[in-house]
Amino acid sequence: xxxxxxxxxxxxxxxxxxxxxxxxxxxxxxxxxxxxxxxxxxxxxxxxxxxxxxxxxxxxxxxxxxxxxxxxxxxxxxxxxxxxxxxxxxxxxxxxxxxxxxxxxxxxxxxxxxx
Amino acid sequence: xxxxxxxxxxxxxxxxxxxxxxxxxxxxxxxxxxxxxxxxxxxxxxxxxxxxxxxxxxxxxxxxxxxxxxxxxxxxxxxxxxxxxxxxxxxxxxxxxxxxxxxxxxxxxxxxxx
Numbered sequence: 097x098x099x100x101x102x103x104x105x106x107x108x109x110x111x112x113x114x115x116x117x118x119x120x121x122x123x124x125x126x127x128x129x130x131x132x133x134x135x136x137x138x139x140x141x142x143x144x145x146x147x148x149x150x151x152x153x154x155x156x157x158x159x160x161x162x163x164x165x166x167x168x169x170x171x172x173x174x175x176x177x178x179x180x181x182x183x184x185x186x187x188x189x190x191x192x193x194x195x196x197x198x199x200x201x202x203x204x205x206x207x208x209x210x211x
Numbered sequence: 212x213x214x215x216x217x218x219x220x221x222x223x224x225x226x227x228x229x230x231x232x233x234x235x236x237x238x239x240x241x242x243x244x245x246x247x248x249x250x251x252x253x254x255x256x257x258x259x260x261x262x263x264x265x266x267x268x269x270x271x272x273x274x275x276x277x278x279x280x281x282x283x284x285x286x287x288x289x290x291x292x293x294x295x296x297x298x299x300x301x302x303x304x305x306x307x308x309x310x311x312x313x314x315x316x317x318x319x320x321x322x323x324x325x
Contacts, residue, residue, distance in 0.1 A: 100254070129312070139301065141312035152312050186254055199245060200313065202254035 097122060100203035102187050108209045114175040117206045121168050121189030127151075128170040129200065130162060133184040142185075145170055146192075174208075182210045213238045213304045217316035225324050230274075230289040232319045234302030237283065243305035244285045245313075246276055250298045258300075261285060272296070297323045 101120040109115050121128050130142040141154040145164035162172040168189070174181055184207050188200035218233040236242055244261040259270025266278045276287045285302060302316040 102254075131313075131315075138317050139315040141314075144312060154312060188255075199257050199260050200255075201257070202247075204252070204254045207252075 100187055100189050100201055102185075102203035102206050104206060105204065106207050106209075108211060109177050110211055111177055111179060113177050114173065115177060115208060117172045117174075117185055117187075117208075119170045119172070119187030119189075119203060121170070121187075122201055125189035125191055125201070126168055127190045127192060127198070128164055128168060129188045129190075130170070130172050131186045131188065132156075133186060133205070134182075139186070142172070177210045179210050182208060184208075213240075213242060213314050215302050215304045215314055215316040217300075217302050217319050219319050220317065221320050221322070223322040223324065224292045226294055227291050230287070230292045230296065230321065232287040232300050232302075232321065234285045234287065234316060235283050236285060236302070236304050238304060244276075244278065245303040245305070246270065246274070246285075246287050247301045247303055248298050249301065249318075255301065258287070292321075292323045294323050294325070297321055 103118045127146045129144040131139050133139045142156055143162050144152040148164045159175045164170045184205045186202050186205045188202045190198045190200050192198040214237045216235045246258040247255040248258050249255045258274050259268045261268050261278050269275045274289050276285055278285050299318045299320050301318050304314045
């Protein structure tokens with residue numbers, strides 16, 4: 097079974113631009129979550145989608161948004177990029193959502209660098 | 212609210228010696244607990260998960276963790292370290308309800324020396 101696939105692996109953008117990251121979950125998984133990983137803040141939850149609906153959201157500004165398609169693939173968009181948005185963005189999928197009987201499976205991430 | 216504290220930011224061991232990575236959690240409910248490992252430039256891989264069925268949980272690659280409610284701890288251990296175990300390890304608690312976000316610890320970087 098193929099794992100979680102994130103594209104692209106690396107991105108370099110300039111301040112003020114916008115960016116879209118893509119995530120294809122494991123086949124059959126309906127929940128997709130996004131996390132931001134930085135050296136200073138560690139791993140922080142961005143949002144979770146389940147059956148095309150945002151079910152939970154972390155404490156990030158409105159510049160961060162996402163969506164999920166009917167095939168469970170998800171995209172994350174960041175508008176008006178700031179230097180502090182430089183991070184590894186991780187996508188994770190699960191059958192139903194983060195719980196002991198439905199653990200998260202992570203992709204290898206997209207490393208975004210904002211200059 | 213749930214939280215998790217990893218007591219050591221760095222742990223260094225020699226190959227073949229035991230590994231102990233410490234984690235304390237705070238939860239108002241019966242928690243779901245996990246350990247994940249992250250190798251450089253990779254995503255996170257699930258090592259093991261706690262279910263209420265057993266307090267001693269066995270995971271992949273010889274790792275295990277013991278859930279101790281009285282101590283609110285979920286320490287990760289391995290009897291004998293291997294060079295390939297060098298990575299960052301995250302203790303994670305899931306908020307109640309089953310559908311909610313994961314709360315990650317700050318991580319423990321494990322170094323394994325020959």
